[in-house]
Amino acid sequence: MDEIELAVRRAQELRPDLAEALEAAADALWAGEDVDLAHQASVQTFLWWRLPRQYASRDWDRLAEAAAVLLDAVGKHRLADVARSGSTAEVLAAWRQGPDAGAKAAQSAQRASGVEPPDTDVLAWSSVMGLDEAGALDVVERALGEAVADGEIVPGAPRARAAARRITEEVLSTPLDLPPGQTLAGLVTTERVAHWIEGARHPALSEWRASVANRLLNPVAADDPAAAVVPVRWLLHLCAPPDGAALTQSGYLPRASVVEAAERFGWWDWEKPPRSEADLHPLMTLREAARRQGLVRRRGRRLLSTTRGMQMVDDPAGLWSMVATETEEPGEFALAVTEAVGLRLLSGRAEVHQLAADVHPVLAAQGWSSGGDRITIRQVSSAIYIPIRWWRLFGVLEEERSRWDPVARVPLNPHTYALRPGGVSMVLAFLRARAIRPRHSAYE
Numbered sequence: 001m002d003e004i005e006l007a008v009r010r011a012q013e014l015r016p017d018l019a020e021a022l023e024a025a026a027d028a029l030w031a032g033e034d035v036d037l038a039h040q041a042s043v044q045t046f047l048w049w050r051l052p053r054q055y056a057s058r059d060w061d062r063l064a065e066a067a068a069v070l071l072d073a074v075g076k077h078r079l080a081d082v083a084r085s086g087s088t089a090e091v092l093a094a095w096r097q098g099p100d101a102g103a104k105a106a107q108s109a110q111r112a113s114g115v116e117p118p119d120t121d122v123l124a125w126s127s128v129m130g131l132d133e134a135g136a137l138d139v140v141e142r143a144l145g146e147a148v149a150d151g152e153i154v155p156g157a158p159r160a161r162a163a164a165r166r167i168t169e170e171v172l173s174t175p176l177d178l179p180p181g182q183t184l185a186g187l188v189t190t191e192r193v194a195h196w197i198e199g200a201r202h203p204a205l206s207e208w209r210a211s212v213a214n215r216l217l218n219p220v221a222a223d224d225p226a227a228a229v230v231p232v233r234w235l236l237h238l239c240a241p242p243d244g245a246a247l248t249q250s251g252y253l254p255r256a257s258v259v260e261a262a263e264r265f266g267w268w269d270w271e272k273p274p275r276s277e278a279d280l281h282p283l284m285t286l287r288e289a290a291r292r293q294g295l296v297r298r299r300g301r302r303l304l305s306t307t308r309g310m311q312m313v314d315d316p317a318g319l320w321s322m323v324a325t326e327t328e329e330p331g332e333f334a335l336a337v338t339e340a341v342g343l344r345l346l347s348g349r350a351e352v353h354q355l356a357a358d359v360h361p362v363l364a365a366q367g368w369s370s371g372g373d374r375i376t377i378r379q380v381s382s383a384i385y386i387p388i389r390w391w392r393l394f395g396v397l398e399e400e401r402s403r404w405d406p407v408a409r410v411p412l413n414p415h416t417y418a419l420r421p422g423g424v425s426m427v428l429a430f431l432r433a434r435a436i437r438p439r440h441s442a443y444e
Contacts, residue, residue: 003035007073014069021059021066029067035074040148041115041141043067043079047088048106052095060092078149087112114155114164115144122169122185126438132191136172136184143171189217189436196435202365204358208343212431220429225320228394228422231265231286232295232323236305236313239296244304252277253287253303265393282393285328292330293322324429328390336366337380338387339434342427349398349418356381388417396423 008026012019028046029038047067051060068083082088087109095102110116117140119125126133144164147153153163172185179187193213200206222228238257239245245253252258258277262268267282274280277287287303290296295309305313312319327338340359344350350358360380368375391397398418402411419427 003074004030004070007070011066011069011073015066018062018066018069021062022070024055025063025066025070028063029070035076038071038076038079039142040079040082040113040145042138043071043082044110044113044115047083048091048109052092052102057096060095064088064092112155114148114153114160115141116164117141117144117168118161118165120165120169120172122172123188124438126440128439128441130188130191130195132184132187136188139184140168140171143167186217192436192439193217195439201367202362205340205343205362205365208340208347209435212343212346212428213435215428216432216435220324220425220432221317222320222324222422222425222429224422226316228396228426229316229319229323231261231282231393232290232319233313233316234261234264235286235290236295236309239303239305240310241304244299244302247298247301247303248276249301250276250278251298253283258283265395282389285389286393289323289326289328293326320426321429323394324426325433326390327430328386333368333383334386335434336363336368337383338390338430341384341387342430345417345419346424346427349416351414351416352384353381355417356384359384391419391423391426394422394426396420396426398423 004026008022011022015022028050029043031037047064051063055063064083068080071077071080071083091102091105091109094105117125117137123136125137129137144153144167147163147167148155153160153167172188173183176182176184176187193216197206197209197213200209238253245257247253248255255274255276258280259273261283262274262280265282267280268274277283287296290309291298294306295312296303296305298304312322327334337359340362341355344355344358356377360375360377363380363383364375370376370379388397392399396419398420400413400416400418402415403413
């Protein structure tokens with residue numbers, strides 16, 4: 001007879017009124033495994049989530065009390081206190097009001113407990129997890145539970161969340177014995193990249209993703225990030241507080257700044273200079289991206305760099321990481337197009353029409369459509385410029401334009417695109433962010 005079974009028998013002798021509830025609680029808390037399977041986060045998950053969802057409400061209080069009795073019986077008195085706590089009573093009372101109130105109360109109690117692993121720079125958690133990520137979450141939850149027990153984390157204290165982030169990052173980054181040299185964060189990254197490859201719905205996309213998989217397992221850095229983000233830093237300096245940049249009545253940047261940007265960054269091919277920001281698409285794109293990232297904000301007739309924006313001016317590597325994982329437009333379609341175009345260009349130079357032809361079946365296989373109809377090659381031919389225009393901004397795209405025979409009116413050479421070395425690292429950084437992003441749907 002193992003320790004848990006013995007504890008159940010003894011508890012049933014002391015509390016015959018809980019005989020059936022004790023057996024149900026033991027199965028829920030340990031599932032036939034070792035007594036140490038239960039820790040604070042797992043007990044809270046049972047009490048605050050599984051119990052109200054899987055059992056009749058008339059049985060909730062008896063099962064919570066049975067869990068407390070059993071946890072006391074195996075020497076886990078602090079966990080027994082959780083089962084008898086006011087938090088548990090409040091969460092169960094909220095579930096009796098309805099599922100929305102119950103879930104809200106459970107989430108609040110979970111955050112306040114001190115053992116909920118926070119998102120960190122090392123890893124942001126998925127809500128739909130693979131086995132390695134679920135295992136990593138369990139290890140971090142145990143470490144946070146021990147920190148709460150030792151007083152290293154005091155739930156509700158001012159520095160509690162900072163302590164939780166530090167412990168989480170340490171646990172995720174500590175080398176493991178098996179596999180040797182690997183970390184929990186590394187295992188999760190590898191698992192997510194593998195899922196990214198498996199999730200491809202077209203053979204070409206699967207092949208493209210697999211070809212770069214090993215290059216995405218570690219963070220991607222630029223050789224010279226400062227060179228790539230010169231336009232962003234220029235905009236942030238232009239909009240530096242307290243004065244910022246004065247805007248026209250139409251809300252555009254002043255013409256002098258527009259002309260400066262056009263000349264400085266080679267964004268204008270016409271003889272006469274641009275008349276306003278509305279003529280200079282790259283500048284409008286850059287300004288909108290900076291706004292999305294919280295680097296600039298509008299105040300009346302002025303555009304001002306935010307506190308975050310001014311901090312990023314002196315962090316070219318951070319700015320580079322930001323723009324590398326962006327694209328011209330927000331939204332999942334723009335991201336999907338950028339991924340497909342980036343993957344195709346990583347395999348070599350492409351003629352513009354062939355690039356659209358290569359990307360079209362990949363996007364169609366992913367289910368992209370317009371007006372209920374399958375996305376067309378013409379629509380894809382237009383969409384590929386979403387990432388192309390973005391990469392042009394930072395000078396990482398090599399473009400060979402067609403020269404035309406003025407008499408025959410035919411192109412003398414194809415219009416092609418290729419990635420410069422800086423473009424390769426920028427595309428890889430984008431792909432890594434896409435491949436290892438947290439999953440919040442089974443269909444991602």
